[in-house]
Amino acid sequence: MPRRAALFLLLAPLLPAAAARGAVGDPAERLADPALEARARAIGRELRCLVCQNQSIEDSNADLARDLRRLVRERIAAGASDAEVVRFVHARYGDFVLLRPPLTAATALLWAMPALALAGGGAAILLALRRRRAAPDAAVETAPLSEAERARLAALEAEGGERRPS
Amino acid sequence: MNDTGSLPHAPPRDAAAARTARSRRWLLYAPLAAAGGAVLGFWALLRGLGTGRYDPRGVPSALIGQPVPDFALPPLEGAGLPGLSAADLRGGLERPALVNFWASWCVPCLVEHPLLMRLAREGTPVFGINYKDRPEDARAFLGRHGNPFARLGADQPGRVAIDWGVYGVPETYLVDRGGVIRWRWAGPLTPPLLESELRPLLRRHA
Numbered sequence: 001m002p003r004r005a006a007l008f009l010l011l012a013p014l015l016p017a018a019a020a021r022g023a024v025g026d027p028a029e030r031l032a033d034p035a036l037e038a039r040a041r042a043i044g045r046e047l048r049c050l051v052c053q054n055q056s057i058e059d060s061n062a063d064l065a066r067d068l069r070r071l072v073r074e075r076i077a078a079g080a081s082d083a084e085v086v087r088f089v090h091a092r093y094g095d096f097v098l099l100r101p102p103l104t105a106a107t108a109l110l111w112a113m114p115a116l117a118l119a120g121g122g123a124a125i126l127l128a129l130r131r132r133r134a135a136p137d138a139a140v141e142t143a144p145l146s147e148a149e150r151a152r153l154a155a156l157e158a159e160g161g162e163r164r165p166s
Numbered sequence: 167m168n169d170t171g172s173l174p175h176a177p178p179r180d181a182a183a184a185r186t187a188r189s190r191r192w193l194l195y196a197p198l199a200a201a202g203g204a205v206l207g208f209w210a211l212l213r214g215l216g217t218g219r220y221d222p223r224g225v226p227s228a229l230i231g232q233p234v235p236d237f238a239l240p241p242l243e244g245a246g247l248p249g250l251s252a253a254d255l256r257g258g259l260e261r262p263a264l265v266n267f268w269a270s271w272c273v274p275c276l277v278e279h280p281l282l283m284r285l286a287r288e289g290t291p292v293f294g295i296n297y298k299d300r301p302e303d304a305r306a307f308l309g310r311h312g313n314p315f316a317r318l319g320a321d322q323p324g325r326v327a328i329d330w331g332v333y334g335v336p337e338t339y340l341v342d343r344g345g346v347i348r349w350r351w352a353g354p355l356t357p358p359l360l361e362s363e364l365r366p367l368l369r370r371h372a
Contacts (some may be wrong), residue, residue: 046184050333050334051333052332063298063324064324064328064333064334066322067323067325067328068328069217071328090228091228092228092229092328092329092330092332093225093228093331094226094228094331095228096226106193131186135186
């Protein structure tokens, strides 16, 4: 029983993915031409479902997502290019509908963040290395024992030696 | 640990060590400062949620400042009201108008309905677009709660709503006299919103 529970826990993260795949599983929605359908899917995966927000319209069961999927397929069937289809949706719903936001002044920080984080981390490591080199062995250096300390240490060692069993 | 004696405290080995010790002391306060920052941020977030200034589900409209999209909707069957098309909004309105997307199955629409009634009584033209609804349900809704709409288009497929960038009902758009979209509110209108945002806008575009 515990083993079965463990198995379930292991597989649980896969369940939403399986359910999501079902969302576009309706054959009536698909385009007859597999090449066009593949294009529609690729576009749909780049478009945010505005109701569920963290899913693409290809992954969502929401009504609006279904409408948008249908719209993407209609446009593609009518001969629109991928860019034209995306522009069509973008004109209505703005940057928010794009799961990959365009690079603008408002999103510059978002896009630059990985590079900034990497540069910051690198700088911190370099700084730490340089400091360590400037003060070699600072960490392991110990002050010599004073006369009194040495005497106390000797006393403690002698005491420990007496107490040791066997 | 040491019960017997007092080990003399080691004096600072050199000035450099003392300096690093001092410069590291702020590290001790860094987590506290981070926690304080997080508290402030969370407070601002909650406050924003409370006042409606911050809405995590709010999608900014891409149509602000643009003319209303091309569309033509048939009237709602049996409602006795004319339908709605882009020409009705572009053809020189006398006053700024509201375009309200609603449905009889939508509870927030019921909540905001009295406000639409009030605005219509006060003389603001209110145009309706009935979204993905059954005509008989929509008619029953208007019969029970009153009709604020001067014109009412029926958008059963929801296609015109997509042209307006609607992502859920209710949504309300303010269209100025030239037919340009000036404001959009996603969600039910509320009395505070009416006073703080909508009325000033209606006055400004009058």
